[in-house]
Amino acid sequence: MTYSTSRPITLAFEHVSVRFGGLLALNDVSFEVAEQEIVGLIGPNGAGKTTAFNVACGFQRPTSGTVSFPELGKRGLHPAQLAKVGVARTLQGVGLFNHLSVLENVMAGAQSRPGGGLWSSVMGLPGGLRHERVLRDEAMGQLERLGVATFAEALPGGIPYGIAKKVSIARALMTRPTLLMLDEPASGLDEQELDAFIQLIIELRSTMSVLLVEHNMDFVMQVVNQLVVLNFGQVIARGTPSEISHNPDVLAAYLGLDE
Amino acid sequence: MSAFLTSSLMHNIFGGLAQGVVYSLVALSLVIVWQSTHVLNFAQGAMAMFATYIGMTEIDRGIGYWWCVIISVAVGMIVGGLTERVLIRPLYGKPEINPIVVMVGFLGVLEALSAAIWTSSTRNIAEPFSQIFYHANGNLVYLSPFIIFQIILAICIMLLVAALFRFTRLGLQLRASALAPEVSRLLGIRVSRMLTIGWMLSAGVGAIAAVIQASGSFGLFPTNMDGIFVAGFIAAAVGGLESPIGAVAGGLLIGLAEQFILAYWSPNVAPLGGIIILVVALMIRPQGLFTKHAGRRV
Numbered sequence: 001m002t003y004s005t006s007r008p009i010t011l012a013f014e015h016v017s018v019r020f021g022g023l024l025a026l027n028d029v030s031f032e033v034a035e036q037e038i039v040g041l042i043g044p045n046g047a048g049k050t051t052a053f054n055v056a057c058g059f060q061r062p063t064s065g066t067v068s069f070p071e072l073g074k075r076g077l078h079p080a081q082l083a084k085v086g087v088a089r090t091l092q093g094v095g096l097f098n099h100l101s102v103l104e105n106v107m108a109g110a111q112s113r114p115g116g117g118l119w120s121s122v123m124g125l126p127g128g129l130r131h132e133r134v135l136r137d138e139a140m141g142q143l144e145r146l147g148v149a150t151f152a153e154a155l156p157g158g159i160p161y162g163i164a165k166k167v168s169i170a171r172a173l174m175t176r177p178t179l180l181m182l183d184e185p186a187s188g189l190d191e192q193e194l195d196a197f198i199q200l201i202i203e204l205r206s207t208m209s210v211l212l213v214e215h216n217m218d219f220v221m222q223v224v225n226q227l228v229v230l231n232f233g234q235v236i237a238r239g240t241p242s243e244i245s246h247n248p249d250v251l252a253a254y255l256g257l258d259e
Numbered sequence: 260m261s262a263f264l265t266s267s268l269m270h271n272i273f274g275g276l277a278q279g280v281v282y283s284l285v286a287l288s289l290v291i292v293w294q295s296t297h298v299l300n301f302a303q304g305a306m307a308m309f310a311t312y313i314g315m316t317e318i319d320r321g322i323g324y325w326w327c328v329i330i331s332v333a334v335g336m337i338v339g340g341l342t343e344r345v346l347i348r349p350l351y352g353k354p355e356i357n358p359i360v361v362m363v364g365f366l367g368v369l370e371a372l373s374a375a376i377w378t379s380s381t382r383n384i385a386e387p388f389s390q391i392f393y394h395a396n397g398n399l400v401y402l403s404p405f406i407i408f409q410i411i412l413a414i415c416i417m418l419l420v421a422a423l424f425r426f427t428r429l430g431l432q433l434r435a436s437a438l439a440p441e442v443s444r445l446l447g448i449r450v451s452r453m454l455t456i457g458w459m460l461s462a463g464v465g466a467i468a469a470v471i472q473a474s475g476s477f478g479l480f481p482t483n484m485d486g487i488f489v490a491g492f493i494a495a496a497v498g499g500l501e502s503p504i505g506a507v508a509g510g511l512l513i514g515l516a517e518q519f520i521l522a523y524w525s526p527n528v529a530p531l532g533g534i535i536i537l538v539v540a541l542m543i544r545p546q547g548l549f550t551k552h553a554g555r556r557v
Contacts, residue, residue, distance in 0.1 A: 057445065059441070078444075079441065079445050080444040080447060080448070080449060080450070082445060083446050083447030084447050089445050091442065095442045097434070097438040097442070098438060099434070099501060100431070100434060100438065104431060104434075107431060108432075108435045108446055109446055111428065111432050111435070111443075111446055111447055112448070113447075131428065132426065132427065135428070171446070175447065
C-alpha cells in the first residue's frame with residue numbers, strides 16, 4: 001500500500017466497514033481518489049467492489065468509517081445529492097429508462113441543474129422551451145462524442161448492449177461531474193469499441209476524476225493511474241498498474257496461487 | 260350537409276364523443292398516476308367525486324361556477340397529493356396488490372363520507388352553457404354549447420398533459436422517477452417530490468372529468484363516478500396504461516360504442532360496449548393499442 005498523491009482528494013474512504021448480518025462485505029477499507037486521477041477498483045467476484053460503490057453513493061450506509069468528498073467539502077451524501085455536487089455513477093448492467101428514448105435518457109442526466117422552472121416548463125413559456133432546447137442540443141452533443149448519436153430516437157431495449165453502455169456514460173456526463181464512477185464500463189464492448197473507449201476515458205481525465213470497477217484487466221491496465229485491489233472485503237494492495245501486476249498477494253488472490 | 264348534421268347518426272356521434280371525453284379524462288388521470296408511480300388508483304373516480312362535492316357545493320354560497328371549478332380542481336390536487344403522501348408512500352416496495360386493496364378501501368370510505376355529509380340524493384349543478392341543441396333551417400342539430408365546451412375543454416387538457424409529459428423537464432422527471440427511482444435519484448431527480456406531483460396532476464385531471472360529468476344532466480351523487488371510472492379504466496387498459504394518447508383514444512372509442520349500442524340495440528346493454536372493445540383490444544394487442552413495444556435487447 002505504497003500509493004500516494006499530492007493532488008487534492010476528490011473521494012476518500014476512511015476505515016469503511018460494511019456488515020450484512022454475519023458477513024463482513026467491507027473490512028476497514030481506506031483509499032483516495034485524487035483530482036484528475038483514474039482509479040480502478042479491482043478484485044475477484046464477491047470482493048466487495050460494488051458494495052464500495054454503493055457506500056460511496058449513499059445506497060449503502062457504512063457500519064463504521066466514513067466516506068467523504070474533501071474537495072467538495074461533503075461527506076455521507078444521499079444518492080439524490082450526488083449529482084448536485086458533481087458526482088455521477090453508472091450502474092452495473094445499463095440502468096437506462098426503458099420507455100424513454102436514448103436522447104431522453106441522456107437529457108435526464110441534466111435534471112439536477114437549475115433552470116427551466118416548473119411553470120415555464122408546464123406552460124411552455126419561452127424560458128422553459130429555451131432550456132429544453134439547450135438540454136436537447138447538449139445531450140445530442142454527448143451522444144455524438146460517444147459515437148452513438150444515430151440511436152437518439154431509439155428505445156434502449158432495441159439497441160445493442162455496447163451502445164446502451166455508452167448511452168449510460170453519456171447520461172452520466174450530462175451531470176457535468178467532477179467525479180465519475182463507472183461500474184464495469186467495458187463489459188459488452190468489442191475490441192474496436194474498447195480502443196475508442198480507452199481514449200475517451202483518458203480524455204475525460206483532464207476535466208474529472210474517475211473511479212471504475214472493471215473485470216477487463218487489459219482495459220484497466222491501460223487507463224488507470226492507481227489500482228485498489230479488494231479481496232474478501234479488504235484492501236490487499238494499492239499502487240500503479242505496474243506495481244500491482246507484480247504484487248504476489250494480488251496474483252494469489254486472482255489466480256488462487258499460494259505465491 | 261345540413262341533412263347530415265341533423266341526422267340521428269350525427270346525434271349519436273356527438274353524444275358518444277361528449278361522454279367519451281369524460282372517459283378519456285378519467286383514463287388520462289389513471290395513466291398519469293400509473294406513469295408516475297406505477298400504482299393503479301381504484302379510488303380515482305371517488306377522489307374526483309369528493310373534490311367536486313367540495314368545490315361545486317360552493318355554488319350554494321353564491322360563488323360563481325368557474326370559481327367552483329377551480330376550487331374543485333385545487334381540492335382534487337390536494338386530495339391527490341395527500342393520498343400519495345399518507346396512504347401510498349408507506350406501500351412502495353410492498354407487493355403490488357397492497358396499494359390496490361388500500362385504494363379500493365379508500366373508495367368505500369370517500370363514498371360513505373360523501374353520503375354522510377351531502378346525502379345520497381342527486382344534486383343538479385347548473386351547467387355554464389346551455390344544453391339545448393342548436394337549430395339549422397328549422398331542423399335540430401344535435402350539438403349544444405355545453406357539448407362543444409365539454410369536447411374543447413377535454414381536448415385542451417389532454418394536449419396540455421401530453422405536452423407536459425413529452426416535452427417538459429417536469430414530464431421527463433415524472434417518467435424517469437416512475438421507471439427507475441434509484442437511477443433517477445443518482446441523476447439528482449427529487450423522486451419523492453415527483454411522486455406527489457404525479458398524484459396531484461392525476462387528481463386534478465380526474466376532478467375536471469367529474470365536474471363535467473356532474474354539470475350535465477347526470478348530476479352529482481356519491482357513486483356517480485363508479486360507472487365512469489370503470490369505463491375510464493377500460494379505456495386506459497385498451498390504450499396500454501402507458502400512453503396518454505391511447506387513453507384518450509380508448510375513452511372516445513368506448514363513448515362512441517356505448518352511444519351506438521344504446522341507440523341501435525338497447526340502453527341496458529350499452530355498458531357492454533367497453534367490455535367488447537377491451538376483449539377485442541386484448542386479443543389483438545395484449546400490451547395495449549398505443550404502447551410502444553420496449554423491444555428486446557440483442
